[in-house]
Amino acid sequence: MATIDDVAKRAGVSKSSVSRVLNENYEYMSEEMKQKIQQAIQELNYKPNSVAQSLKKKETRIIGIVLADLSPFWTDVLKGVQDECMRNGYGIMFSDSAMSPENEEENISRLQNKQVDGLIINTVNPHSRIFDELKSEKYPFVFINSTPDVIKEDTVVANNTAGTIEAMEYLIGLGHRRIAIFLYPVENILVRTERLEAYKACLEKNGIPIDESLIKICRPEKGNGVEITRDLLNRPDQPTAFLTTNIYLTLEVLKGVRQAGLVIPMDISVVGYDDFEWSPLLDPPLTTVAVPAFEMGVKTAELLIKKIQRKRQKPPQRIEVMPKLIIRESAGRVRRSAAALGLGDENLDTQRKSLDIS
Amino acid sequence: MATIDDVAKRAGVSKSSVSRVLNENYEYMSEEMKQKIQQAIQELNYKPNSVAQSLKKKETRIIGIVLADLSPFWTDVLKGVQDECMRNGYGIMFSDSAMSPENEEENISRLQNKQVDGLIINTVNPHSRIFDELKSEKYPFVFINSTPDVIKEDTVVANNTAGTIEAMEYLIGLGHRRIAIFLYPVENILVRTERLEAYKACLEKNGIPIDESLIKICRPEKGNGVEITRDLLNRPDQPTAFLTTNIYLTLEVLKGVRQAGLVIPMDISVVGYDDFEWSPLLDPPLTTVAVPAFEMGVKTAELLIKKIQRKRQKPPQRIEVMPKLIIRESAGRVRRSAAALGLGDENLDTQRKSLDIS
DNA sequence: CTGAAAGCGCTAACAG
DNA sequence: CTGTTAGCGCTTTCAG
Numbered sequence: 086m087a088t089i090d091d092v093a094k095r096a097g098v099s100k101s102s103v104s105r106v107l108n109e110n111y112e113y114m115s116e117e118m119k120q121k122i123q124q125a126i127q128e129l130n131y132k133p134n135s136v137a138q139s140l141k142k143k144e145t146r147i148i149g150i151v152l153a154d155l156s157p158f159w160t161d162v163l164k165g166v167q168d169e170c171m172r173n174g175y176g177i178m179f180s181d182s183a184m185s186p187e188n189e190e191e192n193i194s195r196l197q198n199k200q201v202d203g204l205i206i207n208t209v210n211p212h213s214r215i216f217d218e219l220k221s222e223k224y225p226f227v228f229i230n231s232t233p234d235v236i237k238e239d240t241v242v243a244n245n246t247a248g249t250i251e252a253m254e255y256l257i258g259l260g261h262r263r264i265a266i267f268l269y270p271v272e273n274i275l276v277r278t279e280r281l282e283a284y285k286a287c288l289e290k291n292g293i294p295i296d297e298s299l300i301k302i303c304r305p306e307k308g309n310g311v312e313i314t315r316d317l318l319n320r321p322d323q324p325t326a327f328l329t330t331n332i333y334l335t336l337e338v339l340k341g342v343r344q345a346g347l348v349i350p351m352d353i354s355v356v357g358y359d360d361f362e363w364s365p366l367l368d369p370p371l372t373t374v375a376v377p378a379f380e381m382g383v384k385t386a387e388l389l390i391k392k393i394q395r396k397r398q399k400p401p402q403r404i405e406v407m408p409k410l411i412i413r414e415s416a417g418r419v420r421r422s423a424a425a426l427g428l429g430d431e432n433l434d435t436q437r438k439s440l441d442i443s
Numbered sequence: 444m445a446t447i448d449d450v451a452k453r454a455g456v457s458k459s460s461v462s463r464v465l466n467e468n469y470e471y472m473s474e475e476m477k478q479k480i481q482q483a484i485q486e487l488n489y490k491p492n493s494v495a496q497s498l499k500k501k502e503t504r505i506i507g508i509v510l511a512d513l514s515p516f517w518t519d520v521l522k523g524v525q526d527e528c529m530r531n532g533y534g535i536m537f538s539d540s541a542m543s544p545e546n547e548e549e550n551i552s553r554l555q556n557k558q559v560d561g562l563i564i565n566t567v568n569p570h571s572r573i574f575d576e577l578k579s580e581k582y583p584f585v586f587i588n589s590t591p592d593v594i595k596e597d598t599v600v601a602n603n604t605a606g607t608i609e610a611m612e613y614l615i616g617l618g619h620r621r622i623a624i625f626l627y628p629v630e631n632i633l634v635r636t637e638r639l640e641a642y643k644a645c646l647e648k649n650g651i652p653i654d655e656s657l658i659k660i661c662r663p664e665k666g667n668g669v670e671i672t673r674d675l676l677n678r679p680d681q682p683t684a685f686l687t688t689n690i691y692l693t694l695e696v697l698k699g700v701r702q703a704g705l706v707i708p709m710d711i712s713v714v715g716y717d718d719f720e721w722s723p724l725l726d727p728p729l730t731t732v733a734v735p736a737f738e739m740g741v742k743t744a745e746l747l748i749k750k751i752q753r754k755r756q757k758p759p760q761r762i763e764v765m766p767k768l769i770i771r772e773s774a775g776r777v778r779r780s781a782a783a784l785g786l787g788d789e790n791l792d793t794q795r796k797s798l799d800i801s
Numbered sequence: 802c803t804g805a806a807a808g809c810g811c812t813a814a815c816a817g
Numbered sequence: 818c819t820g821t822t823a824g825c826g827c828t829t830t831c832a833g
Contacts, residue, residue, distance in 0.1 A: 086580075132552075132555065132556045133556060134498075134556070134558060135556050135557050135558060136494055136497045136498045136503065136557075136558045137498055139494045140492075140494050140495055140498050145494065147536070147557065155518050155521065155522060156518075157515060157518070157721075160513050160514075160515070160518055163513065163537070163539070164513060164539055164541070167537070167538060167539050171546075171549070176536055176538075176553055176554070176557055177536065177537050177538065178505070178534055178535060178536055178537070179521070179525070179535050179536070179537035180525060180534075180535065181521070181522055181525050183522070188529075191529070194490075195534055196534070197490065198490045198491060198492070198493050199493050199494075199505065199534055200492060200493060200494045222444075336720060336721065336724070339724050340723075340724070343724075362694060363515075363694065363721050363725070365698075366694070366697050366698070366701075366725050366726060367721070367724050367725055367726060368724060368725060368726030368727065368728070369726065370726070
């Protein structure tokens with residue numbers, strides 16, 4: 086590979102001059118020299134070695150992203166991040182923690198010593214003291230959709246209160262009063278406590294008593310959500326609707342309902358959280374709170390890049406993005422009794438006909 | 444951030460010695476010195492700057508991955524790649540080309556001047572002369588699932604012939620004779636020509652004439668697949684089954700069928716390609732050729748890393764992974780006529796009862 | 802067994 | 818307007 090020296094030699098100039106054209110400092114440069122150098126660069130097909138540049142400039146123009154688990158939702162976020170990064174000449178180092186706090190730590194630490202300029206984090210473990218370290222090192226990072234409530238840092242999230250309320254009001258409007266909510270562990274993760282609070286507030290506002298046994302905190306391991314779903318469905322005082330708070334939980338709830346041999350929405354209504362391309366093709370098409378994932382990605386990258394490029398610190402910012410309930414067919418009017426009345430089924434069937442797949 | 448000099452000073456030794464412990468060259472080092480240095484490293488919470496290391500060692504321990512489009516299939520591949528990379532101390536630079544050849548070129552070139560040690564490529568554009576350049580520069584790279592047939596290079600693919608045959612034999616066994624196949628443009632992409640050849644071979648073997656109008660090459664833009672599906676469904680000589688060759692095409696076919704107001708598998712059978720967590724939850728649960736994506740990711744990373752670490756070249760390798768037909772409910776026995784006979788529907792209904800969601 | 806010195810490829814004062 | 822020089826933080830001969 087050609088180096089800057091090769092170019093300098095070939096053009097018969099000093100490497101400072103070459104460096105100048107690389108960095109587009111044409112201010113005091115003769116047109117002639119510029120030409121000569123550009124030509125030499127062409128001829129040698131020279132590409133600057135950005136490792137050397139990074140060492141000198143003390144910036145890599147790479148940002149790191151560490152995700153708890155790359156689900157379809159995060160796929161879109163990642164695309165948004167990439168989009169914004171491309172626009173600004175940044176590269177992305179990717180890592181997935183597979184829901185493991187140990188992996189997460191390792192990922193963060195590897196990215197850090199690769200000298201990435203900043204980090205986008207969706208944490209598995211908000212308690213980790215690693216975030217305090219990052220803060221005290223003034224390492225630029227921003228949380229996405231998983232802000233620990235104990236630590237003040239930049240963050241972009243969906244407005245969970247709004248999303249949850251919209252879903253709850255819809256369900257309540259359909260006549261449901263026994264609505265179970267599925268969450269991942271709530272402690273210290275703002276996005277999650279918020280959703281839970283909104284759930285409770287909605288219930289209260291509508292004069293529905295809160296039944297703690299309908300608040301289901303699922304362990305992040307695979308399969309826990311389906312178990313819990315089945316248990317819930319086996320209870321005599323079965324709920325009539327489920328509200329899920331993330332895409333993976335939706336998957337598990339859907340599985341659990343099927344394993345229990347029930348049919349959505351005839352036997353039970355389900356409102357999911359997070360939307361993706363396949364949602365309209367599920368059985369039944371999923372009614373869900375759509376979070377603009379791509380947009381979140383773009384905004385997060387934008388926030389981080391600004392933060393990196395700013396010299397003096399700014400107080401932590403919180404950027405919110407608005408979710409929106411997309412009504413399809415997985416939630417229906419509550420049936421008068423849990424017993425099979427058969428009532429309202431025609432209703433649902435006509436509903437089914439009016440599929441609108443865009 | 445502490446540097447190697449700080450550590451050396453603190454331990455009262457030279458930086459060469461510190462460097463030795465960083466690289467675990469303990470061979471001729473006194474236990475005492477080793478201790479001193481390790482302690483200093485601890486105290487300063489020193490992390491070596493890998494940019495400097497890279498510049499010196501001429502390797503970054505980062506591999507680049509450039510994907511045509513991050514779909515659920517590629518999500519799993521990416522996780523596999525990450526897994527293998529972690530095991531070997533490599534980081535990943537990620538990029539998505541959003542199906543655009545221009546983006547792809549830009550991605551490859553950016554990754555290259557970030558000096559990644561090697562590239563994993565799922566190309567949008569097999570004609571690109573960029574691959575010849577890479578080869579002539581002896582830049583280590585491997586294709587995944589998109590081997591151009593004009594260029595000899597390492598590659599890992601699913602055995603498409605086997606997968607396609609399995610799907611076709613299944614469909615033919617179900618009585619289908621008019622089977623349409625959906626592909627992305629075939630020219631010079633081995634994975635695709637292979638599938639097409641297998642499709643034709645199967646037909647011939649079963650004495651079914653090849654109808655070229657049933658071979659559908661879709662443009663990669665969003666929506667083209669759904670249009671084509673609708674057109675096909677409007678023909679008087681409508682096919683009775685669709686075979687798709689990738690996950691995105693499956694999505695589009697499914698949409699197209701719904702827009703046409705038809706029901707799978709009663710009106711038309713569909714066999715997809717690529718399986719993912721949501722496939723069993725679709726309407727109806729999708730019969731599909733499952734490609735072990737995670738495993739492909741692992742193998743690809745493994746192949747690339749070996750290639751990077753090997754000094755002398757080896758002839759290009761081709762690693763194959765075996766797909767497997769997963770029978771769910773989107774393909775059924777062909778109906779005697781295209782007109783609504785109602786026949787066989789009970790059959791399908793019992794089938795539907797025997798859901799097995801694992 | 803340990804240290805001095807050179808240099809990876811580039812940038813950025815500072816001279817001229 | 819252009820070249821000289823001194824590093825960025827680390828590894829690696831080569832002496833001792």
